[in-house]
Amino acid sequence: MPISRLCPSVPQIVACTQNDQTGSKAVSGRPKGSPQLTRWSRARALRSGKKLDRSSLRTQPPEPNTPLSQFSLPVDPDDAANLDGADVMTIKSIYMVSDGTGWTAEHCVNAALGQFDYCLVDRGCPVSTHLFSGIDDTEKLLEITKQAAKEGALLVYTLADQQLAMAAKQACKLWGVPSTDVLGPITEAIASHLGVSPSGLPRGASGLPLSDDYFRRIEAVEFTIKQDDGASPQNLAKADILLTGVSRTGKTPLSIYLAQKGYRVANVPIVLGVAMPRTLFEVDPQKVFGLTINPLVLQNIRSARTKTMGLSSDGRSIYSEMSYVREELEFAGRLFAQNPLWPVIDVTGKAIEETAAVLLRLYHDRKNKCTMSRISKRY
Amino acid sequence: MPISRLCPSVPQIVACTQNDQTGSKAVSGRPKGSPQLTRWSRARALRSGKKLDRSSLRTQPPEPNTPLSQFSLPVDPDDAANLDGADVMTIKSIYMVSDGTGWTAEHCVNAALGQFDYCLVDRGCPVSTHLFSGIDDTEKLLEITKQAAKEGALLVYTLADQQLAMAAKQACKLWGVPSTDVLGPITEAIASHLGVSPSGLPRGASGLPLSDDYFRRIEAVEFTIKQDDGASPQNLAKADILLTGVSRTGKTPLSIYLAQKGYRVANVPIVLGVAMPRTLFEVDPQKVFGLTINPLVLQNIRSARTKTMGLSSDGRSIYSEMSYVREELEFAGRLFAQNPLWPVIDVTGKAIEETAAVLLRLYHDRKNKCTMSRISKRY
Numbered sequence: 001m002p003i004s005r006l007c008p009s010v011p012q013i014v015a016c017t018q019n020d021q022t023g024s025k026a027v028s029g030r031p032k033g034s035p036q037l038t039r040w041s042r043a044r045a046l047r048s049g050k051k052l053d054r055s056s057l058r059t060q061p062p063e064p065n066t067p068l069s070q071f072s073l074p075v076d077p078d079d080a081a082n083l084d085g086a087d088v089m090t091i092k093s094i095y096m097v098s099d100g101t102g103w104t105a106e107h108c109v110n111a112a113l114g115q116f117d118y119c120l121v122d123r124g125c126p127v128s129t130h131l132f133s134g135i136d137d138t139e140k141l142l143e144i145t146k147q148a149a150k151e152g153a154l155l156v157y158t159l160a161d162q163q164l165a166m167a168a169k170q171a172c173k174l175w176g177v178p179s180t181d182v183l184g185p186i187t188e189a190i191a192s193h194l195g196v197s198p199s200g201l202p203r204g205a206s207g208l209p210l211s212d213d214y215f216r217r218i219e220a221v222e223f224t225i226k227q228d229d230g231a232s233p234q235n236l237a238k239a240d241i242l243l244t245g246v247s248r249t250g251k252t253p254l255s256i257y258l259a260q261k262g263y264r265v266a267n268v269p270i271v272l273g274v275a276m277p278r279t280l281f282e283v284d285p286q287k288v289f290g291l292t293i294n295p296l297v298l299q300n301i302r303s304a305r306t307k308t309m310g311l312s313s314d315g316r317s318i319y320s321e322m323s324y325v326r327e328e329l330e331f332a333g334r335l336f337a338q339n340p341l342w343p344v345i346d347v348t349g350k351a352i353e354e355t356a357a358v359l360l361r362l363y364h365d366r367k368n369k370c371t372m373s374r375i376s377k378r379y
Numbered sequence: 380m381p382i383s384r385l386c387p388s389v390p391q392i393v394a395c396t397q398n399d400q401t402g403s404k405a406v407s408g409r410p411k412g413s414p415q416l417t418r419w420s421r422a423r424a425l426r427s428g429k430k431l432d433r434s435s436l437r438t439q440p441p442e443p444n445t446p447l448s449q450f451s452l453p454v455d456p457d458d459a460a461n462l463d464g465a466d467v468m469t470i471k472s473i474y475m476v477s478d479g480t481g482w483t484a485e486h487c488v489n490a491a492l493g494q495f496d497y498c499l500v501d502r503g504c505p506v507s508t509h510l511f512s513g514i515d516d517t518e519k520l521l522e523i524t525k526q527a528a529k530e531g532a533l534l535v536y537t538l539a540d541q542q543l544a545m546a547a548k549q550a551c552k553l554w555g556v557p558s559t560d561v562l563g564p565i566t567e568a569i570a571s572h573l574g575v576s577p578s579g580l581p582r583g584a585s586g587l588p589l590s591d592d593y594f595r596r597i598e599a600v601e602f603t604i605k606q607d608d609g610a611s612p613q614n615l616a617k618a619d620i621l622l623t624g625v626s627r628t629g630k631t632p633l634s635i636y637l638a639q640k641g642y643r644v645a646n647v648p649i650v651l652g653v654a655m656p657r658t659l660f661e662v663d664p665q666k667v668f669g670l671t672i673n674p675l676v677l678q679n680i681r682s683a684r685t686k687t688m689g690l691s692s693d694g695r696s697i698y699s700e701m702s703y704v705r706e707e708l709e710f711a712g713r714l715f716a717q718n719p720l721w722p723v724i725d726v727t728g729k730a731i732e733e734t735a736a737v738l739l740r741l742y743h744d745r746k747n748k749c750t751m752s753r754i755s756k757r758y
Contacts, residue, residue: 092572092573094569094572100736101732101733101735101736102736103732103736104486104487104490107483107486107487108483108486108487108561108562108565109565109569111483111537111562111582112562112565112566112569112577113569113758114539114581114582114585115539115566115569115570115577115578115579115580116569116570116573116575116577116578117578117582117585117587118578118585118587119573119575120758121587121590124575125573125574125575126757126758127573127757127758128755128756128757128758129755129756129758130753130754130755131753131754131755132751132752132753133736133740133752133754134736134737134740134752140751143751144751147751154568154569154572156565156568158490160493160494178568178571178572179568180564180565180568182487182561182565183487183490183491185559185564186487186488186491186535186559186561187491187494189533189535189557189558189559190473190488190491190492190494190495190533191494191495192557193471193473193533193557194471194495194498194504194506195504196495196498196503196504198491198494198495199494199495199496199497200494201494202493203490203493203496203730203733204728204729204730204733206493206496206497208496208497208500209728210728210730211500214730218629218632218731221631221632221635222631222632225604225607225631225635228604250597252600252601252604253597253600253601256600256604256635256639257639260635260636260639349583349588349589350583351582351583351589351593352597353480353482354479354480354582354583356480357479357480357481357482357512357513358513361512361513372511372519372522372523372526373511373512373513374509374510374511375509375510375512376507376508376509376510377507377508378505378506378507379492379499379505379506379507379508
């Protein structure tokens with residue numbers, strides 16, 4: 001029976017899903033199913049530790065907390081056609097519902113989607129996500145769940161209120177919506193570990209004042225912005241972390257990313273032939289990190305940048321000339337060689353958060369002096 | 380049998396846990412257990428939908444994916460004493476293990492800990508977290524799991540590699556370490572939903588180039604920093620979102636937070652008696668958001684700031700005078716009244732991410748023209 005028959009349409013939400021519909025048309029009718037399903041079955045078999053044929057997926061007993069079993073039918077195009085034909089082979093919706101900000105649900109869905117980059121990148125499996133935050137009553141929750149059923153969406157939720165979480169679980173079961181409770185299991189594990197109960201309140205609703213740690217992070221962001229791009233070198237000593245590298249090695253976004261984790265960061269640009277501020281060599285070298293990058297990649301980034309910044313019509317300028325790029329990187333390389341205590345991180349092809357992870361591992365290793373790298377915090 | 384007997388000590392890790400040990404001493408011997416356990420049982424009963432007595436927790440059959448049942452003993456001080464006496468009533472460790480950056484595990488643990496703020500705030504249940512990122516071989520993984528068992532820690536993991544995830548699960552079961560797989564269930568749900576298999580590779584390891592969306596977010600951060608605090612008002616039209624409010628309403632950290640989500644943000648300070656840039660009134664009013672705050676709270680924040688900035692020895696200056704604070708907020712209020720299309724958000728007691736959630740709901744409602752607020756994205 002079509003899922004759509006199980007629940008009434010919710011016009012004011014449907015009105016928001018036109019983009020998805022367009023998306024569906026754009027990619028409809030591609031013969032994507034079978035090879036993907038084969039890969040999926042292989043992965044599934046791997047996970048369960050034995051080879052499974054797809055039919056067996058449908059006959060195995062339901063596994064609690066495993067949305068896979070709740071929604072095993074639609075992954076088979078043949079059966080799925082009977083469920084919600086039009087949408088199954090086209091764009092797939094993921095609903096994210098939270099009684100808080102919803103950023104945790106969004107973060108986890110993004111992280112999990114990282115595992116599917118290989119087929120997202122070429123629109124092999126187009127996905128649309130829809131974040132519903134501040135959903136703090138059952139009526140709104142059920143309306144969204146109905147719409148998820150109607151769209152054949154996956155519903156991912158982070159609901160601090162235990163009655164709401166229970167209602168979401170039951171409604172999804174009733175209407176055949178595959179669902180995942182992102183924070184439930186970890187919250188329950190922590191409750192058990194600490195021997196105390198969760199408040200059941202979304203963050204901010206507890207009425208507790210914002211913590212000192214919170215204000216420290218805000219202060220770190222403000223400090224870091226003031227120090228950006230070599231501003232006020234006299235304050236370098238006040239920074240926890242100093243980044244140095246040539247233009248377009250990602251010093252600024254990396255600084256901000258680290259600042260939001262509570263580190264006061266200063267970044268000092270390396271420019272061919274320009275002397276570095278004296279203060280950089282006076283601070284504890286344990287705080288200083290050099291950034292480097294492959295010359296070809298840097299040259300591409302700079303060419304693109306000169307174009308967007310309109311520095312030159314054909315996207316060429318000294319700044320992005322290969323010879324200049326190489327010379328500047330060699331200049332940086334000599335500086336790093338003269339300061340062997342500065343770790344040098346190659347950012348080529350790395351996302352900011354990956355570089356941040358590498359940098360913070362080194363930073364905390366030096367502080368903790370331990371071979372098994374860890375970043376520790378107190379609450 | 381003491382957990383410590385089940386596995387050998389791992390000295391180089393133990394060397395890193397001195398802080399925790401100090402922490403343990405600092406808070407040891409407080410009679411915290413019983414009332415907390417009562418609250419915990421109540422919450423547990425609520426969650427399971429029926430009243431449970433604690434003893435029944437230990438006799439119920441193990442629930443897959445529910446660390447609670449794997450580690451139900453230690454939450455009872457009496458039984459726990461037999462397991463790892465010294466640590467049970469003192470600081471509790473949470474190990475976070477990832478074969479990627481570990482930021483998702485950290486984000487989720489922080490979010491879940493938000494549910495325990497009420498007892499973290501007064502060190503009622505002291506917690507230390509330990510993030511192990513880039514753990515990509517079984518040997519390291521097992522070493523960490525052994526140490527978790529030794530410390531009586533909870534182990535939270537995000538392992539893209541399915542064999543590693545399986546190894547973590549089995550090792551935790553073997554050594555009695557309570558554990559939670561944060562991304563496993565959601566990744567499996569998405570695999571089933573899309574009908575494709577996860578790559579099993581942590582983000583960045585796929586070798587795929589960074590996405591356009593990624594570079595758009597980097598560009599947004601760089602734009603936003605350049606526009607901070609009213610800089611280059613001629614560029615206001617290029618911003619997606621404009622924030623305006625008096626000093627210390629959190630414009631800068633909010634701008635940066637939004638920028639990291641890919642929005643180009645400009646913020647324009649409101650200063651008593653200073654005319655606002657003409658361009659602010661020429662941009663689409665749908666993009667402009669006013670920030671306001673309770674005068675008493677603002678006065679406190681400003682007093683603290685003048686102290687830290689050494690603007691005045693006794694922390695008093697015109698800037699933080701109550702009369703000036705009120706006047707400036709009224710000045711802002713009149714400006715907002717003259718521009719009724721600007722939504723005004725009260726940031727009093729709100730964390731940046733909470734204000735961001737409210738603001739983006741309004742922003743996307745205006746774009747989508749739908750009554751059920753949602754933020755949609757395409758992949």
